[in-house]
Amino acid sequence: MxxxxxxxxxxxxxxxxxxxxxxxxxxxxxxxxxxxxxxxxxxxxxxxxxxxxxxxxxxxxxxxxxxxxxxxxxxxxxxxxxxxxxxxxxxxxxxxxxxxxxKPVIHKNYDGGDIKFAQNTDLTLTTVDSPQLKEYIGLDIVTSQGDxxxxxxxxxxxxxxxxxxxxxxxxxxxxxxxxxxxxxxxxxxxxxxxxxxxxxxxxxxxxMDGSEMGQLEIECFDAWGVIIKFKGLNVHPGYAKGLMINAIHIASRFLSDLPEAESPEKTEDREGFYHLSTLKGNEEEASATLIVRDFELENNKKRMEYLKSLKSKYEALYPGLKIELAFKHQYENMFTY
Ligand SMILES: [Zn+2]
Missing domain, CATH: 3.40.630.10 (Zn peptidases)
Incomplete structure (x- = not known):
């Protein structure tokens, strides 16, 4: 019609x-x-x-x-x-x-050139970084002011x-x-x-939450949120040998054991990943938050098992260290419905 x-x-x-x-x-x-x-x-x-x-x-x-x-x-x-x-x-x-x-800005009749931002001169939107912009040449583009x-x-x-x-x-x-x-x-x-x-x-x-005009998606990630808490022991650095359990340092080693190949920046299409979003703390306590995503629930379950195996590994390596893992199933792949 x-x-x-x-x-x-x-x-x-x-x-x-x-x-x-x-x-x-x-x-x-x-x-x-x-x-x-x-x-x-x-x-x-x-x-x-x-x-x-x-x-x-x-x-x-x-x-x-x-x-x-x-x-x-x-x-x-x-x-x-x-x-x-x-x-x-x-x-x-x-x-x-x-x-x-x-404060939205309308860029009338977009010509394919770089888009600059009044409130953030370090920021430029280009077709090199965002090739999909080329699809919208000749149309109006709305952006923020960059701040x-x-x-x-x-x-x-x-x-x-x-x-x-x-x-x-x-x-x-x-x-x-x-x-x-x-x-x-x-x-x-x-x-x-x-x-x-x-x-x-x-x-x-x-x-109605897609990115491209005319695109229809029939599945989404199976999504988990993970909070990892590390409880260590702080001792004066001058007397720390054999005593200190440096929670934030151990947390960084633990997180380095996550496979880099399974990160958002190294994956595409139907590949899943771990994504570390925050790490904070000190010698006594540290906590990290991650999201875990995959199209297959089974693959995410394997990732949870891997995190549990890291907990055992690090608690064995550092006697006295306590690691708590909390998993939250955020949403399921809609394809399973
Ligand atoms: Zn959305």
Missing amino acids: SISKEIQAFLLNNSIDRFLRYVKIWTVSDEISKTFPSTKNQFELGKLLAEELKSLNLEDVVHDKFGFVYAFLPSSKGFEKVQTIGLIAHLDTSPAVNGKDV TLLGADNKAGIAEIITACATWQKFPELKHGPIVICFTPDEEIGRGTTKINMKKLPEVCYT
């Missing part, structure tokens, strides 16, 4: 207006927080989106106490029996980089979904089956489905 110029213009203008508005709302998630959602701002964005969905005549709009937004768009007349589909996106942005006070995340992951998904609802409402000639909308908090910290109400979702859902 071809889409008229008028509808194309509406899709473009409506989605960019929404996107520019949503990225300015600070919704970083917080791994340390024990609350759902992990940050209050995600709740504020959810509240706003629930109101917008109501104003677009969606039904059964719910913004629950965990920060999830659910809504239902009835089908066009005569399409009631079509398979209901769910459209999902996440409210939070990554805590890895500052996402507060985002924050943009937050396109996943505000772009939210803008796309609500724009679709607005378009279906304005152009009833675009026929559709029943649609369920779901916005989740805390995807970036692996808790996007912890409090999800599966009863509200249809059997078939699409998560």
